[in-house]
Amino acid sequence: MKLATWNVNSLAVRLPQVLDWLAANPVDALVLQETKLTDDKFPRAEIEAAGYAVQFHGQKTYNGVALLSRTPAQDTVRNIPGFDDEQARVIGASVGAEGTAGAAIRVIGAYFPNGQAPDSDKFQYKMRWLEALRAWVAAELAAHPRLVLMGDFNIAPEDRDVYDPVAWAGQIHCTPEERAHFQALIGLGLVDAFRLFEQPPKSWSWWDYRNLAFRKNQGLRIDHILVGAALRPAVQACVIDKLPRKNERPSDHAPVVLTLDD
DNA sequence: ATGACGGAAGTTTTCCGA
Numbered sequence: 080m081k082l083a084t085w086n087v088n089s090l091a092v093r094l095p096q097v098l099d100w101l102a103a104n105p106v107d108a109l110v111l112q113e114t115k116l117t118d119d120k121f122p123r124a125e126i127e128a129a130g131y132a133v134q135f136h137g138q139k140t141y142n143g144v145a146l147l148s149r150t151p152a153q154d155t156v157r158n159i160p161g162f163d164d165e166q167a168r169v170i171g172a173s174v175g176a177e178g179t180a181g182a183a184i185r186v187i188g189a190y191f192p193n194g195q196a197p198d199s200d201k202f203q204y205k206m207r208w209l210e211a212l213r214a215w216v217a218a219e220l221a222a223h224p225r226l227v228l229m230g231d232f233n234i235a236p237e238d239r240d241v242y243d244p245v246a247w248a249g250q251i252h253c254t255p256e257e258r259a260h261f262q263a264l265i266g267l268g269l270v271d272a273f274r275l276f277e278q279p280p281k282s283w284s285w286w287d288y289r290n291l292a293f294r295k296n297q298g299l300r301i302d303h304i305l306v307g308a309a310l311r312p313a314v315q316a317c318v319i320d321k322l323p324r325k326n327e328r329p330s331d332h333a334p335v336v337l338t339l340d341d
Numbered sequence: 342a343t344g345a346c347g348g349a350a351g352t353t354t355t356c357c358g359a
Contacts, residue, residue, distance in 0.1 A: 088347075088348070088358085140348090193357080193358060195358085195359085287345085289347090292346095328347085
């Protein structure tokens with residue numbers, strides 16, 4: 080079974096790339112962030128024609144998330160229950176593996192707030208959002224041990240996840256407060272699947288559009304897949320797929336792919 | 342010092358992302 084996450088930075092622009100990627104990478108489930116589409120404009124028919132069921136939660140201009148799955152999603156949740164939020168950032172549901180009788184996986188796809196700058200109101204919102212997420216994920220994990228939390232976390236967990244950790248020290252995505260929140264999620268009984276394996280040094284999931292950052296491989300690892308301890312023995316691989324970043328008009332993020340044995 | 346690049350809104354310029 081394969082699961083993936085991808086911040087597409089506008090699904091209206093990136094839909095052809097998503098469909099091409101799925102044709103080459105027929106994962107069982109894919110969560111998308113930054114769809115930037117209201118639900119009435121969501122390209123449901125095109126995605127269903129590609130063989131995927133889809134759940135989505137969007138808004139105008141910003142944010143927006145979706146969950147594509149080979150088998151229909153069940154018990155879908157939009158945003159963090161009990162956390163009043165105008166911003167569409169979370170979609171969760173239970174999905175099965177196609178053609179297997181294996182137990183369902185609880186998938187949570189999330190677009191974590193950016194935070195803009197550590198002294199900003201947006202950072203305060205990010206902190207509140209992270210508090211609410213943690214409490215909710217703790218409850219979800221208790222109810223569904225076979226849980227995967229994945230998406231654009233907008234947090235670089237460690238200095239090795241940053242191309243220039245000296246320049247980024249204390250900057251947004253790298254503050255001690257954000258990193259403490261990441262560790263608190265790990266403390267719930269989740270594991271960073273990417274770090275279960277030896278990985279190439281300077282592995283990033285995002286590169287700035289500016290300054291030839293991709294060509295110079297100057298990026299951050301801010302897109303993550305965390306798996307519940309119950310699933311850890313099933314984890315076979317976790318990789319960042321840089322290929323779509325080489326497309327014309329790419330997203331600034333690359334997909335991250337998790338392989339589980341069935 | 343502070344922009345760059347890219348997307349969206351919407352109308353010529355701004356906000357936002359990371």
